[in-house]
Amino acid sequence: GENVEQHPSTLSVQEGDSAVIKCTYSDSASNYFPWYKQELGKRPQLIIDIRSNVGEKKDQRIAVTLNKTAKHFSLHITETQPEDSAVYFCAASRGGSYIPTFGRGTSLIVHP
Amino acid sequence: DAGVTQSPTHLIKTRGQQVTLRCSPKSGHDTVSWYQQALGQGPQFIFQYYEEEERQRGNFPDRFSGHQFPNYSSELNVNALLLGDSALYLCASTQDQETQYFGPGTRLLVL
Numbered sequence: 001g002e003n004v005e006q007h008p009s010t011l012s013v014q015e016g017d018s019a020v021i022k023c024t025y026s027d028s029a030s031n032y033f034p035w036y037k038q039e040l041g042k043r044p045q046l047i048i049d050i051r052s053n054v055g056e057k058k059d060q061r062i063a064v065t066l067n068k069t070a071k072h073f074s075l076h077i078t079e080t081q082p083e084d085s086a087v088y089f090c091a092a093s094r095g096g097s098y099i100p101t102f103g104r105g106t107s108l109i110v111h112p
Numbered sequence: 113d114a115g116v117t118q119s120p121t122h123l124i125k126t127r128g129q130q131v132t133l134r135c136s137p138k139s140g141h142d143t144v145s146w147y148q149q150a151l152g153q154g155p156q157f158i159f160q161y162y163e164e165e166e167r168q169r170g171n172f173p174d175r176f177s178g179h180q181f182p183n184y185s186s187e188l189n190v191n192a193l194l195l196g197d198s199a200l201y202l203c204a205s206t207q208d209q210e211t212q213y214f215g216p217g218t219r220l221l222v223l
Contacts, residue, residue, distance in 0.1 A: 006154075034211070043116075043202065043214040044155065089154050099145070099168055100212070102154030 002027040004092050006103025014111050019080050021106045023090035024072040030092040033066060033073050034100065039086045047088075048075070080110045114139060116205050116215035124221045125193050133188045133218045137205030143167075144186040145212065146178060147202040155202055161186050190220075198222045 003026040013019050025033075031052035036044035050057045050064045050073065057064050061080075066073040073092075077084055087107050091100035117136045125131050137144050143162045147155035157170035161180035180186045184205075190197055198221050204212040 036214075043216045045214070046211060049211065091154075099157050099160065099170075101157075104154050105152070 002030060002092055002101040004090060004101045004103045006090050006106055008106060009104065010107045010109070012109045012111065013080055015080060015082060017080055019077045019084070019108055019110075021075045021088055021090070021108070022072060023074070023092075023103050024070075025092040025101075026071065027092065027094070028071065029094050032093050032100075033064070034091050035064060035075050036089045036091065036102075037086045038089065038105075044089060077108075080108075082110050082112050084108060085110045116141075116203060116213050118201075118203050118215040118218050120218060121216065122219045122221075124223065126223050127193055127195060129193050129222075130189065130191045131193060131220060133190075133201050133203075133220075134185065135188070135203030135205075135215055136185045137203075138207075138213050141205035141207045141213070142184050143206045144180060144184065145204045145206070146186070146188045147204065148172070148197075149200040149202055149217070151199075158188070193222045195222050 006023045034049035037047045038044040048064050050066050061078045063076040087105045089105050090103045093100040116138050119134045145160040146158040149155045158172050159169040160167050164180045175191045177189045200217045200219050202217045203215040206212045
């Protein structure tokens with residue numbers, strides 16, 4: 001089955017800095033890669049996703065890049081703000097039968 | 113438009129007991145998946161229901177069972193509870209087989 005590795009487990013940055021979270025996947029058939037943000041005690045919320053026919057996708061301060069050959073994808077957050085502090089999960093799945101495999105999460109801490 | 117809802121929010125049980133968790137999907141969604149999220153871990157897929165049938169199942173024992181009703185709502189049942197079943201149980205719904213919307217979860221504590 002699919003295996004998703006996520007790094008780092010904890011990331012501490014100063015407000016205004018950029019943050020990068022990296023994930024690798026094992027199943028070359030995976031073609032859908034969502035990222036979720038989970039604040040303490042709350043539900044995971046989809047923040048951005050990318051499909052395998054696209055190399056990069058941006059949404060304001062958030063961007064995701066995908067390297068299919070290397071089987072890795074990354075989340076980039078620019079101009080971080082304290083409210084970006086949360087646990088971020090990457091996931092990978094095959095489209096059409098959406099059973100995502102999640103990474104173990106990255107705890108992002110943005111210091112004011 | 114209500115999002116995914118779950119009940120109860122919190123639950124305390126003792127070992128050996130049985131528990132039923134409930135989920136109502138987002139309006140217009142016909143597929144419901146259940147996940148177990150242990151502390152400090154990512155969600156682990158339990159099973160998925162579509163058209164009132166279990167369509168796919170993760171690596172969970174038969175103590176975990178479910179049901180989907182004609183209105184697409186769903187239940188997760190866990191029998192013979194173990195201490196290790198303590199976790200946040202998340203329900204997610206989807207319509208397009210890709211984007212999943214999570215509910216707030218039910219936090220289960222087994223003593």
